[in-house]
Amino acid sequence: RTVYVNGEYLPEDQAKVSIFDRGFLMADGVYEVTSVLDGKLIAFDGHAERLTRSMNELDMRAPATTEELLEIHRELVRLNEIKDGLIYLQVTRGSDGDRDFAFPDPETTAPSLVLFTQSKPGLADNPAARDGIRVISIEDIRWGRRDIKTVQLLYPSMGKMMAKKAGVEDAWMVEDGFVTEGTSNNAYIVKDGKIVTRETSSDILHGITRKAVLELAREAQMQVEERNFTIEEAQQADEAFVTSASAFVTPVVEIDGAKIGGGAPGKLAPRLREIYLEEMR
Ligand code: PDD
Known part of the structure; x- marks a missing residue:
């Protein structure tokens, strides 16, 4: 499976995120799950809108625009030949290389963006x-x-x-x-x-x-x-x-x-x- 991590499409065993990422240390992250039926994304706009809201509520910086996210979703569907399945997207606050309860400076700490697909043949007739x-x-x-x-x-x-x-x-x-x-x-x-x-x-x-x-x-x-x-x-x-x-x-x-x-x-x-x-x- 090919996954997406911070700007790169990689084989899943090569994708890496820092152990200091606040998503890992503090569950400081938000996510979305979008379904795919017959290769088509279902309700992408709604999920993108809610993701933006979740990030805003937590003062998180958006790692990509909605247009870029749509492009990544489409590319992963294509690369993994997903007919029916799910796309998981996660944004975590990233890290400045240390553990601290206070958020790191968003100007200098980039959030992490990870997406992967889950193939679920027959998702709609379960x-x-x-x-x-x-x-x-x-x-x-x-x-x-x-x-x-x-x-x-x-x-x-x-x-x-x-x-x-x-x-x-x-x-x-x-x-x-x-x-x-x-x-x-x-x-x-x-x-x-x-x-x-x-x-x-x-x-x-x-x-x-x-x-x-x-x-x-x-x-x-x-x-x-x-x-x-x-x-x-x-x-x-x-x-x-x-x-x-x-x-x-x-x-x-x-x-x-x-x-x-x-x-x-x-x-x-x-x-x-x-x-x-x-x-x-
Ligand atoms: N879960 N309520 C909770 C607590 C949820 O986790 C979800 C989604 C929903 C339904 O939201 P939506 O219709 O936007 O998927 C309601 C996703 C599917 C998950 O965690 O896998």
């Missing part, structure tokens, strides 16, 4: 889309700026492991009694034809897929309500689903052991997935 996934609920103990897409992913990783240990696919996080989001996706329920999802704030990541899916849902005359919901309400819902760049729209069929809609995907979530994929492809 069995989870047909069968749905099961989730458990866990307490959301992440930091308070979940709207910034940082590489500080230890708790979501632990959440995935808790889900695995419980024999299910993912976890929904709960704060003050209300669902925030999934470990790596936004969470929704459907009751009497109405889609309910938490509104955006610093409590959740502002999903690029979320934005597109809600727009398409409204265009298709589906009702959307942005408000908090509890696990109990979710367990009583007709349907539940998650969205993300890699999962698109994926039905959720069980929450903490309670089956949703009889334990099989309903009508709305699969329809929304179809609409989304048709629009984005």
Whole structure:
């Protein structure tokens, strides 16, 4: 696989970043994951926009323009012959060769930019889309700026492991009694034809897929309500689903052991997935 690191396209085993990079020492970095279907980038502009926002919120210097990032994405798709898959992009603050809590001077310390591809044949027709996934609920103990897409992913990783240990696919996080989001996706329920999802704030990541899916849902005359919901309400819902760049729209069929809609995907979530994929492809 050919990867990109700070201006160069290299074989993956030759790509290097300093051990003093604050991304490595302090999780001082932000990232984006963009999917590729049939060689085409999905929602690149949204991901680039959110990356800029994440960097601005953390006073990070942009390592490249959006046009340059688009070019790198395209080049990696080409070099690695990606048909279906993901492109991972990470910007870290770099380093001035020492460890210090205070940020180094951005004038003299360049951020690091790394991108790599993950080939995922059949990404859009994964069995989870047909069968749905099961989730458990866990307490959301992440930091308070979940709207910034940082590489500080230890708790979501632990959440995935808790889900695995419980024999299910993912976890929904709960704060003050209300669902925030999934470990790596936004969470929704459907009751009497109405889609309910938490509104955006610093409590959740502002999903690029979320934005597109809600727009398409409204265009298709589906009702959307942005408000908090509890696990109990979710367990009583007709349907539940998650969205993300890699999962698109994926039905959720069980929450903490309670089956949703009889334990099989309903009508709305699969329809929304179809609409989304048709629009984005
Ligand atoms: N995760 N919420 C969280 C906590 C996420 O990590 C993600 C994305 C989302 C969905 O955002 P989007 O629709 O823009 O992908 C919501 C990516 C896919 C990841 O970490 O791999």
